[in-house]
Amino acid sequence: MKKKVLSLMLAASMVFGLAACGSSDTQPAAEPAAEPAATEETTAAEPAAADTTEAAGPDERGMQDGKFVDTRHITVELYDRNVDGGTEAGNNAWTQWIQQQMLDRYNVEVEFVTVSRWDEATDINNLLASQSAPDICYTYNYSAIQTYANMGGVIDLAPLLDQNKDLVPSMFDWLGEDVIYQDLDPNAGTLWAIEGKRNEICRINTFIRQDWLDKLGLEVPTTKQEFEDCLVAFKDNADTLLGADASKMVPLSISYDVGWRAATLIESFMDPAITDKEYYVNGYDSRAFTQNGTKEAVRLLNKWYNAGLIWKDFAVHTGDDTTEDDMIKAGFVGAFIHNYDYPFRNGKDSINATLAAQFGDDAKFVAINTFEDKNGGYNKYTYSNTGDRKVFFPATNDEPIASLCYLEFISQPETIKFLQIGEEGVTHTVDASGAIVIQEPDEAHHDWYQNSGKNIDMTINCNGLRLDTEELTVQSLAFAYAEVDPADVQDAIKVALVDAKTPKTPSVGDIQAETEGTDLDGKRDQAYDKAVVASEADFDSVWDLGMEEYLAAGGQAIIDERTAAWEATYSSDNL
């Protein structure tokens, strides 16, 4: 009898256990519509609730004196960069500060939802599909947001901003009407996302080992030919430069992401007189794949690759593999092209600080201009200062007003300033000239460690230093990197701005074709990589085949629709 009871209980408990697992697993997927419907209800219900209160009570938003009467709860996306020696992305002194501020100012509880910086697109896709995306999301990729919007997954911000403009004065101050409404579709009148702004527009630099040049008695190269000669000299003198490690010599290193990692070279092959229209039409892709001139730039890379001047293994390491960084830090690499401040990033772990620690202060990368364009200048592009990360509210956001309050809070100058530089003595000092000098917090204040430089992941609509005055900002830029020589940073900024053009951002509405391509980024990288490693004789056919596949997979449709949209909006080829 006892045995029977026991087995019955066992069986029953397992059945319930399984059933519980099953239902909790399937429910969110089973009722996707329930939540958006609820959203409308709550927003609709708010004014009704407000009506019943007395005149002195909360307004129709449920707010009194700019503060919610009942505590609201919102979730906010935050990149997790999984930094070595960093802090927990969603729970550290900075996030706690934001949470406290939001609670004090608006009576809004903020919960951070962390997504991997490197898989953010996939993570957000999954969160959206499971109806659990954070109330405030951001991404760099507008066509992704457009895809979500086509699937009914995004709130139209146009009416929301219309009704609540008074709540977000700082956001309008900071971004301005042009940026805020940049993605407004002129036909449908919808606004799926609010663009952010870049306050540092420098984009990409070419870097070379200064100490290697000195050791070999070479001048800093100023043309492509001189640069190539330097690479050859590095290769031929590997024994002098690396001794026992001579076989590890890599004169120029790139990664699988050729479009980015050869950008200065590619842009030097583009026509400096290119029209805004042409740049825009081929500019879907920040990797300039379809721009005129790119092919010739890659042909040069291909020549260098076949001459043994480029890292042979670049294409087999993908994603966030650190092999290349490790190689640069170990001192095996002579030159590379990357983000304008790449050797300075990450304090003690930065490339230049690591090199200095091993080989002395002379060992460092410096930024150079060496790829001349057809006019003899150094044609290159900066970031556009309007349009950076794009903030959007998923359809599951049932606190759009509180979310707007968050955008207001995060746009205020004091908020941005504090998040970027923190407290004096902890994360920065002020030097004699008044410039802000960023430093890593000591052990006791480790919780104030910035997981992203200047906390750019938290200042979601401001990318780059933004201090009280523009002068102070410019003055402090070079001091924003701990543990490296500010003079090198200053140089890198200067170099990045020589002959640099800032792309104009037209406002022509949504391009549907951008949501329809299949794996365009992948195709682009594959075409780039294969063309670089092809034999010189095969280069043309390999490149053309890659281009053909890219265009067929949706690239051509984007170019055509962009052309049509431009022609429908503007009468001239230049803005």
Add this chain to the structure above:
Amino acid sequence: MSEAKEKKPAYKPPKQKLTKTYLKRYWQLYALLALPLIYLAVFKYLPMRYIILAFKEYKLNMPLSEMPWANVRGETDALKYFKQAFGNVDFRRALWNTLKLNLLDLIMGFPAPIIFALILNELCFKRFKKVVQTIAYMPHFLSWVIIASLCSQLFAPTDGLINSLIVRMGGEAIPFLDDPSHWVGTYVGAGVWQSFGWGSIIYLAAIAGINTELYEAASVDGAGRFRKMWHITLPGIKPTIVVLLIMNLGYIMGGGFERPWAMKNNLVIEVAEVISTYVYKVGIQGLKISLTTAVGLFQSVVGLFFLLAANTISRKLGERGIW
């Protein structure tokens, strides 16, 4: 064959009626059986209703039943996504690669554990046998991400251990990872390496079940090692081999995701892209849910046909099927 003929008049259990006494006596067994059935229903059968997404336009904010049928500018075309898939060069390539890589895996990977089990069975030193077995099992417990990074450490064009050894000895580096045909070899080799040890367990168990008297009788008749292997061991494990072969044929259109995903790179993508990675890239990363559901459905249906066909053939040949 003679064995199979003997089996023909199969044993039929007497029919049991579902009487009260029967249920009273055995209800516990049925209660236990219910658990896996519920598991299957909840996790395998319930999700199947989402197959219909292959014929609908996926929406983030609607229940399944309200999502509109697949349409081209408003005109309903339920097969739109199937047409799109088959019109897509990447899908066709992924389909072909899936078949090719799985077939190679089957040809190279299927006999390996059988041969290994036969060799192990012939070892006389028990201790040595145990050690070899344990070492051979180990790779099975490594995830593909680890194996892929092992591969890139060992086989990278210049930094890899093997190639730097070859170059140092005056040879020419072998493009294990960056040349498509070499990559296929590396891929298949890594697969065999990872699974042959683990796969041999089931054969060893089958071998252990063979009546030792058969071996003794064969020895008396003067049979040597290879004769015994060929005439006793192999026929003894034949049913196991056939069942596993059928199951493997069922996977020929499927196959895991981690292995190709972790091992691929941009230079070999034309041989490395398989259906599972294509579905992930386009469906999950690119949020084309309907298109990739269609692809997945197609894959499952073809896989099912392979399985049914293999089963039928094996029954025709007189072996036991899996059902």
